[in-house]
Amino acid sequence: MLGIGTLAKKVFGTPNDRKIKATRPIVEKINALAADFRALSDEQLIEKSQEFKARLEKGETLDQLLPEAFANCREAAQRALGLWAHDTQLMGGIFLHEGNISEMKTGEGKTLVATFPAYLNGLTGRGVHVVTVNDYLAKRDAEWMSKVFAALGMSTGVVYPQQPEAEKRAAYACDITYATNNELGFDYLRDNMKSELNQMAQRDHYFAIVDEVDSILIDEARTPLIISGPAQDRSELYKSLDLVIPELSEEHFSIDEKTRNVTYTEAGNEFLENRLLELGLLQEGHSLYDPESATLVHHVNQGLRAHKLFTKDKDYIVRNGDVVLIDEFTGRMMAGRRLSDGLHQAIEAKEGVNIQPENVTLASVTFQNYFRLYDKLSGMTGTALTEADEFMEIYKLGVVEVPTNRPIARLDEDDAVYRTAREKYEAIVEEIKKAHLKGQPVLVGTTSIEKSEMLSQMLQQVGLPHNVLNARQHEQEAQIVADAGKLGAVTIATNMAGRGTDIKLGGNVEFKIMEAIAADPEGNPDHIREKIENDHKADEEAVKAAGGLFVLATERHESRRIDNQLRGRSGRQGDPGRSSFFLSLEDDLMRIFGSERLDKVLSSLGMKEGEAIVHPWVNKSLERAQAKVEGRNFDIRKQLLKFDDVMNDQRKVIFSQRREIMEAQDLSEIVQDMRYQVIEDLVEEYMPPKTYADQWNTTGLKAAIAETLSLDLPVVEWADEEGVDNDDVEERIQNAADDLMAQKLASFGPEAMRQIEKQILLQTIDTKWREHLLTLEHLRSVVGFRGYAQRDPLNEYKTEAFQLFEGLLDSLRTEVSKTLSRIQPLNEEQQQLLIRQLEAQRAQMDQAAAVPEAEEAPTPLNPDFDENNPESWGNPGRNDACPCGSGKKFKHCHGAL
Incomplete structure (x- = not known):
């Protein structure tokens, strides 16, 4: 008998089915326009973009333009790259434009999908950011897709580390900008340490399309980006x-x-x-x-x-x-x-x-809070459904599972559970041997570099040729992944998320052609291409006959998502394939979640050495265990975010204040308001309202005014006058302070005075904010102990952080007023010197911001050490000190995958 939920789904379809159904009429409209856009010349495609922009200005919406814009982009991609977008790719693009996550399986062409919403939203002129997981993919995708955007009259930029400032600003000024999540976050922090608007790189946070969205917004969400400098x-x-x-x-x-x-x-x-x-x-x-x-x-x-x-x-x-x-x-x-x-x-x-001296945080932000700055956010990945609740709760992002262009033909086998790790690995080697003998390519997934090396040694002992995927060089990585689909290839990999290169059956034909042309520069490129394409067809058919790519996982990850990413490498675009997970009771996940009970069951079944239990129930219980771990990790991230939100609200206030100060031509009113507030606070402190004259501390007020505003005023005499109250005293102090500032204005000249006010304001904000960040860090580290006193640490943190922020604003007003009142009238030469000194101090901060390391860069142990050339690293043991000089073990530093 069917449950009510199952019955409802049968009648009405799942919510996902309904979303897919709703896009079909739009896809049909785009398809109907294909012939019209095919008839346009290259120049007319670019003219269409100008026409769309003009229509936007007249009040049309992006949704109204969508069918025509997508049809224009599809035609441009066909001409520039020879790629014709499938209906499912158009669907993926529609969901991205609507601000969702499009879950699309590996090999469904996500890189091309991003061009559609990027082009449509780029028509607004506000800039679209396409976010990738590493610099290699950012450069590769930007170079590849810029041909499509150029055919539409749109500009493309790419942002990468250590990029010259002018080039970086130009990249952000483009219609579409490709960048990594790290670089975007650091640029946001650096921008908010600049002293001039024209030095800021990022224009706007309008629309971001995040590739491998689960990796960036979930796996890396707990790591804050920090720019640090030496502390006092x-x-x-x-x-x-x-x-x-x-x-x-x-x-x-x-x-x-x-x-x-x-x-x-x-x-x-x-x-x-x-x-x-x-x-x-x-x-x-x-x-x-x-x-x-x-x-x-x-x-x-x-x-x-x-x-x-x-x-x-x-x-x-x-x-x-x-x-x-x-x-x-x-x-x-x-x-x-x-x-x-x-x-x-x-x-x-x-x-x-x-x-x-210790290093101190100059600025920091988490990815969670950085990406929530965007007006509209969207993402693509092969695996997001398992984390749908977290995406919705934290980022307000819906997840839509986009159907594959061709039905999936992959065979997913039930997990095989062995009693010991030794039995498991012996069975794995046997399974790889079997597949290798019939020419079936095998991708072996491991959870750590040690296990991949151990398995590699086992395969060497039985004489099986294989590749171990090395994550230290992205270019090499792409080559190994491209070869992983060749006939009889065996590839051991530790983490297959976000590789950005498809495993194509028979090998990657484009890589083969590039290699052949490089090896024979005198040869005819067209003949080389034709020969390799013909050979490749035969290789591809041979691999398909052998059963396609076999994904063999040696362990379950604590996140189902990572398992699905590995499994999804096989069976792309309707190719045949199979996947299987080999587990043992000694695996971490099995050990933590009730392997004792399972061990008893296996013993009572009288299992022999080397035998495995294979049953759908085992899969179900493992999925439940993984869901528990995922739930716990989500709670940790949620709790961290609640604490970080407190600082984030304050960060937004400070950063927007800085921006207003940089945009303002004349800050004299802001400075005057600050000065008046300081005077009001001082009068209130020494001459409290609703008190008698004999309770006033006028001597203390006189000293405080002299200290804060550099004014020697007869406050005691004023207070002794008949009928004078605190408001009168406050007004007289304000007038005296205004007179002093008017004299300074006359001495400095309006232009220099405006510049000095701006520099002092920015410098004081930055200094106070730095000190405040440090205090908040320390408060965070001690507030947890309040739980022992039955007080909620989060509420305590919120209350005290707010009090500290109010204190920051008070001391900011006092410091600015004090500094400005002490500036002495200077001659022209001294004025220029002062401005140069202030600017030099600002430049020093900008320089600190240009190096986003939390610690000093280490001195390599070997002078020939080159970050990007593993051959220069020598041959350190797993537990030896890393040759880069970080002080970490090699396995936790450059030896980590």
């Missing part, structure tokens, strides 16, 4: 705190060796508070629980960790006056590696060596 010298603070820590007794703290964590007890907090007050590190009337104390609490915690968790000659050594960390696994020194968040400085203070 805090060595005296570390030294002072270091005097306090040895005075603590055992009742003052507790150590948890299992988690390597150390915390203060209530008695410890009380003792610390008293000692810090005595030393003047904590202000009178303040406690360690105040928001303003977050940074101090953070450093006190780091001091305790340095003393109680880090032991000299075990965790680190002191060498030539430096604290050098020791790798706990190999016992080797990790030169150049430093602990973050002030911990390394705390150890340096403990050992009495020279304290080196």
Whole structure:
């Protein structure tokens, strides 16, 4: 008997079916226009683009233009690349334009699909960003698809790391810009550290099409992009705190060796508070629980960790006056590696060596918050449905499964579960041998580089030729993937997401032609192409006869999406193929999720050595286990986002304020408002409203006005006058401050004064924002402990972050007013010098922004080391120090896949 849900789907179709059905009339319209656009000349295709732009200006919408624009783009792609878009590709393009994720299987031509919505939305002139996962794909796709856009009269740009500023601005000024997610995020941060509008690269965040959207918006979403620079010298603070820590007794703290964590007890907090007050590190009337104390609490915690968790000659050594960390696994020194968040400085203070400045965050943003800046966002991938809830909740993106152009002919086998990893790998080698003998190409998926190397050795022992996919060089990678479909090829790969190159049966014909032309430059390219295309047809048929590409996975990933990506490499465009997952009870996922019960079942079944259990129930229970892990990871990302949203709201306010300041020609009104607010706050503090004259602290007010506004005013005498109240005093101070600024304006001249006001405002905002980011980081690291006091850490963080932000705005107003009031009238030469100094300081910040590394670039251990040439890396062991000098093990650095 059918359930109600199943019955409803049978009658009405699934929501996905209904979305597909709704696009069919639009696709039919585009197809009906094909003949009209085929009749146009190349010039007329470009004229059509101008006509569309004119119609947009007159009030037509993009949706009304869609059928004609898509038909124009389809014709241009046919002429420029010889590619005719299928109906399913047009559907994918429609869903992207509507702001959805188009889930399209591998080999369905996603790169071409992106050109349709990019062209349509590019007609607005606001710029469209096409986002890829690596620089190689950004350059390749931009070069390839620029031919289509050029045929439509549209400009194409590409953004890449270390690009000259002028070239980068030109790329962003294009109608369509290809870039990686990293570069877009860093450029956004860099732009908001610039001091002139014309130095900013990005124009607008209008529409982004994200390729491999699940990889960028989910897998990488937890990693913030950080631009850092050297922090102010805090060595005296570390030294002072270091005097306090040895005075603590055992009742003052507790150590948890299992988690390597150390915390203060209530008695410890009380003792610390008293000692810090005595030393003047904590202000009178303040406690360690105040928001303003977050940074101090953070450093006190780091001091305790340095003393109680880090032991000299075990965790680190002191060498030539430096604290050098020791790798706990190999016992080797990790030169150049430093602990973050002030911990390394705390150890340096403990050992009495020279304290080196820590790096501080100048600007940061997460991908989640960067991509939510766009007015419209869309994405493409082969696997998104499993994460549909997260896409909707965080990005308001719907997921639509676009049907394949041809039915999928791949055979997906049930998982085979073995008792031990040894039995599993022996069975895998046998299975690869069988497929290889009949000429069937095999793609073997592993979850780590160690496992791929182990399997590679096993295949070498039985004499099976194979390739191991190396993720260190994208160009090499593309070549290996292109060869993976050749007759009898065996390829071991660790992560197949976002390779950007299809595995074509018989091998990639374009790669073969390029190789042949390069090998024989004197030969006739047309003859070479014809011969290779004929040979390739025979190879392709032979591979199809052998069963197509066989995807053999050696383990289940904790995310179903990654498994589906690997499986989807086989059976592209209706090709034959098969996929199979080989598992063992010793695999991580099986071990964590109830393999004991399964082990008992397998034992009771009396399974022999080398036998496997294969049943759909096993698949179902594994899917449930994966769904649990995915749900947990989603909750972690959601929680992180809630914390980051607090900072993101403040970031938007600061960045928009900076932009307004840069756009403004005259900032005198803003500066005056700030000055008036400072005066109002001071008068309110020293002459509180609704109080008697004898309760006023006019002497204190006089001193504060002198300190903040450089004015010596008879405040005490004014207050003694008959009938004078706080409003009168406030007005007189305002007038005196206005007179002082009028004198400065006359001395400097209007133009120089406007420039100085702008530079001082920007510089003060940047300094205060940097300090604020650091305080928020420290608050984040300590606020979790509030949970022990039955208080919600997120609410505490929101409240205190807001108080800190209000404090930032107050101190910003005071600092700007103070700096401007102290500027002395200068002669012309001194004025120019001052402006140059201010600009130099700004340029220094811009320079810091140009290097988006969270730490200093390491010094390579080998002087001939070249990032892009693995041959220059020598032959380090998996656990040796990486030759790049980062201090990490090779397997966690350049040896990682």
